[in-house]
Amino acid sequence: MPEAPPRPAASLSLAARLALGITALLLVGGLTLALAAFAYGRAAAREAFDRLLVGAANDIASAIAVESGRIVVDLPVSAFELLALAQDDRIAYQVRDVNGSVLTGYRDLPRPPQGAQFYDAVFRGEPARYLRLTRRFAERAVSGSVEVIVGQTLRARTDLAYDITRKALYGLAIGGVAMLALALLVVRSALRPLDRLARELSERDPQDLTPLVANAPREVAPLVGAVNSFMARLDRQLDILRNLISDTAHQLRTPVAALRAQADLALSEPDPTRRARVIERIHKRSVSLGRLLDQMLSHALVVHRTGSVRRESVDLRDVALDLVEAGDHPALAGGAPLTLEIGAVPVPVLADPLSLREAASNLLSNALNHGRPPISVGASIEDGMHLLWIRDAGPGPSAEVRAALGQRFQRSAAAAGQTAGLGLAISHAVAEAYGGCLRFDLVPGGFRAALVLPGEGTPP
């Protein structure tokens, strides 16, 4: 029992990849945003609560008066109500007389840095923010600056900064979820055409190889194109197969009918000598039929390979060399001399070496069967085309025959038990498959049959 083919390992789904990517983005973005929001929140909180300090300090400063030659402070409750807006923060304050002595408030506050208005310092072991404000008095009894210092601890500021950060992150979280949902939605809707394609393909009649008509998104179009061109190739292959089968049937019908007639004749022939002659004819026929079958198989093979095997870089000189060195050609039994004519320059083409060899071998067979020795095999570059050729010393076939050479199949030839037509057809098919052609011409020294192919790297 054959094992089920292993399923291709399913790679991560597109949606999962997207979710992963967006999550990573959100994490990085969230971290950045949290830092930015915290920095912003701190600045905003500082600004907001610094204004409270300003308000309170102004309140206190405006409540300072000169009474009977002395500075007096009538501490306003409103100033402390302002500061109490930072609900859980402790309040530090101090008012200094023109001579620097503390008029009222906390005596042990840290001194402000030189020239500073706002400054950070400690209030009884807790970090705090201070504001220093001065009010000038120029009266007969009192002249100079009265200093007002107001401070508060940082709890409300920190809370506000965290609150701003938290809200920014809430926003990001909501946005992130929306983004994720939207992305998944888009992915699903974008992949829907693929589902439709898959359904269309699976519901299709196996014989139906017409191109798919799909209004797919641009990104999916290459896939549709690839499927269509694949189906077109499949269609061509099927055509070839159909032709092959019908051709084969045609090819075989006549010789088999002839064989049968001969066999019938042999059965009804009482005279042994004549029967022996008939049997000899049957033998000749069957040998010829065998060769025909070989060639048809070879043809089928070549046709199949040119359609399906990957092309590789082949040096035509190698093919020629192989051909000469193989030396096992059936027609070489006669011991006719075979020479190799190749240069120092490589003659590379893109093709299937086996098919090339088959094609060349067929040309060689023709030369051996119909030409006149000596026979040469060679490879060369002429006018930018790469040639693999066979040359014999004969005059070649007549002009009409030459014109018809290489046409696909001459059934008459097969019917006559000759196989040259089919051999040429193979060569022709190979040449065409690789963007070239067969060329027959009279050259100095005889008749030359050549496979003409575009060089590797030159567009066909």
Place this chain on the structure above:
Amino acid sequence: MTGLSRLAGLGGLVSALLLTAAAAHAQEAVARFGSDRDTAPLILRTTTDVAVLSPAITAFLRAHPDLGLIYEQWGSNALYAVSQADCDAGRAGADLVISSGVQQMIRLVNDRCAAAWTSDATASLPPDLRWRDEIWGISREPAVIVYNRRLVPPDEVPRSRFALLDLLRPEGSAYAGAVATYDIEESGLGYLFAFMDSQEASTFGALMETFARTGAVATCCSAEIIAGVGAGTYRIAYNVLGSYAALAARENPDLGLVLPSDYTLVLSRAAMLPGPESPRPQAGALLDFLLSGPGQSAMAQMNLVMGTSPDQIEPGDADNSVPIRLIPLSPTLLVAMDTAYETRFIARWRATFGR
């Protein structure tokens, strides 16, 4: 004092040993509650009379039989001074401090003398009655007008500050010289009420002027004022702590109470757990108990938690509700603690009462 001490016996809940104030410390009285075997009893320092808080303390210790508690009763200024000294020395001194000198407690918290404590009980307090999770208001006691029923005919009972002003306005009024209020130099509570009055209403100026003109008497301490009204020395006392007045009125039917209908100040005694270290859990538990339902009802027995219409309190006007001005536990009270402010305020007040 004596009337309240008798009350303590009357309540029958106190298994306390009352010591005299003279014993080495500045506290007015010391009592020991609960287990005698507890080698590290809780120390509670408070301005509240032992008798008034003892039902709540006893109820708490009933649930904690192994716990001992030393109850120190202090005057508010002395309590502030000792707490401040402890704080400066970096020690707690007591486990729980409860004072009616709310402004002093606020100052202590602002000076970072308190430790934080959070629980369901503290969290359920309204924002006005807690600050920084370091100070909490545990009682509700209105500032009332107390009068002597024998000396003040019903139609002359002052239902509001305006009515009081009207009583004193006529030349040669019978009430001249017969109205008493706290001496705010002596009593931190009196100062707080006067400070709040000065914030709350323009009647404060008129009241001061009238008190000055009619020779009102300023004297110390709730007990003395209430006793004076009960005995007929004064006809009317202004801004007396309602809890003490209501207790005294249980004993003396001549005493009448009025919640002023223009507005009634309500004091919430402030509690804090002295720092700098985190408080003992038993102290936190005591605080939580005082804020809890059973604790509040135990305090309500002694009128520490008063509605606006308990039995002894007559409604100000026809309708029972009077506008309440709760003294908030807020840093605005720091103004009252400002030395320059206090000096000026007291100087003005002193001018009024001709001292």
